[in-house]
Amino acid sequence: MRREQVFWGWGEPGAGPSLPEHAGELLREEIGVSGEIVSRPVELDAVALPPSALPAALRERLQAVAEVREDVEARVLRSRGKSYLDLLASRSGDFASAPDAVVVPADARAVASVLQLCSEYGVAVVPFGGGTSVVGGLAGERGRCSALVSLDLGRLDRVVSIDPWSLVAVFEPGIRLPEADAALRAQGLALGHVPQSYEWATVGGCAATRSAGQTSTGHGRIDEQVVALSCVTPVGSLSTLDAPGSAAGPALRELVLGSEGTLGVITSVALRVRRRVEASYDAWSVESFLAGAELLRALEQDGIAPDIARLSDEEETRTSLALAGTGTVGRRLLGGRCLLVCGWQGATGRASAARKLIRGGALPLGPAPGHAWEKSRFAGPHLRDDLMDRGVLVETIETATTWSNLERLYRAVLAALPGLHVGCHISHLYPTGASLYFTVLGAQSDDPVAQWGAFKDAASRAIVSAGGTITHHHAVGRDHAPYLGEEIGELGIELLRTVKTRCDPAGVMNPGKLLVD
Numbered sequence: 001m002r003r004e005q006v007f008w009g010w011g012e013p014g015a016g017p018s019l020p021e022h023a024g025e026l027l028r029e030e031i032g033v034s035g036e037i038v039s040r041p042v043e044l045d046a047v048a049l050p051p052s053a054l055p056a057a058l059r060e061r062l063q064a065v066a067e068v069r070e071d072v073e074a075r076v077l078r079s080r081g082k083s084y085l086d087l088l089a090s091r092s093g094d095f096a097s098a099p100d101a102v103v104v105p106a107d108a109r110a111v112a113s114v115l116q117l118c119s120e121y122g123v124a125v126v127p128f129g130g131g132t133s134v135v136g137g138l139a140g141e142r143g144r145c146s147a148l149v150s151l152d153l154g155r156l157d158r159v160v161s162i163d164p165w166s167l168v169a170v171f172e173p174g175i176r177l178p179e180a181d182a183a184l185r186a187q188g189l190a191l192g193h194v195p196q197s198y199e200w201a202t203v204g205g206c207a208a209t210r211s212a213g214q215t216s217t218g219h220g221r222i223d224e225q226v227v228a229l230s231c232v233t234p235v236g237s238l239s240t241l242d243a244p245g246s247a248a249g250p251a252l253r254e255l256v257l258g259s260e261g262t263l264g265v266i267t268s269v270a271l272r273v274r275r276r277v278e279a280s281y282d283a284w285s286v287e288s289f290l291a292g293a294e295l296l297r298a299l300e301q302d303g304i305a306p307d308i309a310r311l312s313d314e315e316e317t318r319t320s321l322a323l324a325g326t327g328t329v330g331r332r333l334l335g336g337r338c339l340l341v342c343g344w345q346g347a348t349g350r351a352s353a354a355r356k357l358i359r360g361g362a363l364p365l366g367p368a369p370g371h372a373w374e375k376s377r378f379a380g381p382h383l384r385d386d387l388m389d390r391g392v393l394v395e396t397i398e399t400a401t402t403w404s405n406l407e408r409l410y411r412a413v414l415a416a417l418p419g420l421h422v423g424c425h426i427s428h429l430y431p432t433g434a435s436l437y438f439t440v441l442g443a444q445s446d447d448p449v450a451q452w453g454a455f456k457d458a459a460s461r462a463i464v465s466a467g468g469t470i471t472h473h474h475a476v477g478r479d480h481a482p483y484l485g486e487e488i489g490e491l492g493i494e495l496l497r498t499v500k501t502r503c504d505p506a507g508v509m510n511p512g513k514l515l516v517d
């Protein structure tokens with residue numbers, strides 16, 4: 001049996017760290033909540049589901065090609081992803097849009113049969129990888145369909161091949177990232193893709209959402225790592241070649257990457273992998289967030305950036321130190337300076353980078369903050385559950401832009417979120433620009449869903465007006481879909497719609513995601 005997360009939060013029960021005692025002060029003084037537990041998620045036994053609307057004839061035909069589950073636990077666990085909005089609904093026991101069934105195929109041929117059958121019956125299909133979407137990518141939107149199945153890719157979890165000579169590994173889509181990494185480790189190789197959702201996300205889900213991980217500065221986003229893929233649609237299959245470069249027309253690989261299950265199901269992914277090198281760290285205190293950004297620009301454009309680069313702004317630095325408890329490092333950083341963590345996994349230029357940082361006014365903090373960051377880098381989502389227990393609104397917003405527009409975008413997002421506690425970091429560098437990742441905290445209102453809708457819209461509009469992308473790595477899903485037209489224009493939306501209609505004429509593939517129905 002594959003490991004499962006709790007339906008209302010992150011990870012397995014009791015698996016993660018909890019908020020430290022001293023967090024209470026921060027919650028009271030800065031967020032405006034008491035710090036006491038004010039709500040707990042409902043028990044699974046208390047969840048009532050609508051009866052399954054799966055047509056009986058379809059059930060029978062699906063059972064001939066795949067496992068079909070209609071029990072409460074399976075439907076609840078496949079109802080949605082892990083966004084703040086998802087967790088608000090799950091914690092309250094709202095499963096009105098739960099899938100009518102969970103269908104579990106064993107191979108790509110069975111996936112093709114399921115898609116054809118669901119198309120024939122007009123039943124929506126939501127591909128389910130690791131279930132970690134934070135943009136409503138797994139929401140039970142039925143569109144024009146009479147029923148909805150979650151297509152669980154957990155049994156397509158094989159390592160197809162590893163070619164250490166070419167540094168290419170081929171995976172089935174449902175393999176989780178740690179398992180893919182373990183297979184590579186045995187050959188001295190590494191995946192080089194470590195999102196914060198690493199423990200649960202799948203290779204296929206990451207490719208379908210153009211995910212970016214913590215080492216993206218050194219090793220690239222997953223879309224840069226995918227050298228080839230296969231995708232099964234309701235009307236046939238598409239496979240791209242694994243040649244390292246090609247001038248054979250527009251890259252169809254790119255059309256599938258980021259398609260978020262709206263065209264079909266990615267059934268295999270060939271990834272560029274790398275030789276395994278353990279990370280070593282150095283950390284720096286920089287004068288200000290914007291001064292730090294300027295230093296990172298210089299490192300990246302001079303080709304001496306670290307593989308992992310993480311610069312926190314004044315607010316995020318202060319909050320992280322308050323949560324961690326401040327030691328010597330903390331005292332040195334205090335006074336409004338910002339923390340920069342650099343991780344090295346083979347990137348050259350470390351000595352030159354250090355010289356440049358020192359010339360730019362950075363103060364060395366040694367390796368400890370980097371190791372501390374590495375140790376706690378998967379803790380955040382567990383703490384989110386604790387914060388939600390205490391009535392805290394906790395959300396993240398991410399975008400990217402050019403270096404010359406970074407300050408404008410940063411200030412625009414902060415200005416759009418008054419009254420909330422907002423910290424930001426840069427963690428993905430490119431020669432032409434960088435990402436901005438905001439963590440938003442506040443006291444939940446009496447209607448936290450409406451509260452979320454208002455600040456999410458304000459932040460998304462601010463991002464669009466300031467020339468940022470509506471999403472740097474979380475993808476579009478349902479939550480960013482209303483803003484996609486602002487980014488790609490009317491013709492862009494029409495082109496995507498045309499491709500979707502060709503691949504999915506019955507409109508069953510993940511309705512309401514990427515494109516607004």
Ligand SMILES: Cc1cc2nc3c(=O)[nH]c(=O)nc-3n(C[C@H](O)[C@H](O)[C@H](O)COP(=O)(O)OP(=O)(O)OC[C@H]3O[C@@H](n4cnc5c(N)ncnc54)[C@H](O)[C@@H]3O)c2cc1C
Pocket residue numbers: 081082083126127128129130131132133134137138153173174194195196197200201202203204205206207208209210211212213214259260261262264265266267381473474475477510513
């Ligand atoms: C705590 C937390 C931290 C996160 N950190 C990061 C981060 O650092 N970087 C980052 O990029 N993202 C991050 N995310 C977002 C999320 O983990 C990524 O979007 C990830 O790529 C989703 O992978 P998954 O396997 O869980 O996909 P799912 O959540 O299962 O699916 C995501 C979308 O892709 C579709 N899909 C899934 N598998 C397939 C397939 N084989 N074929 C076609 N469509 C498919 C689904 O229908 C859905 O629309 C985070 C999320 C959480 C909850």
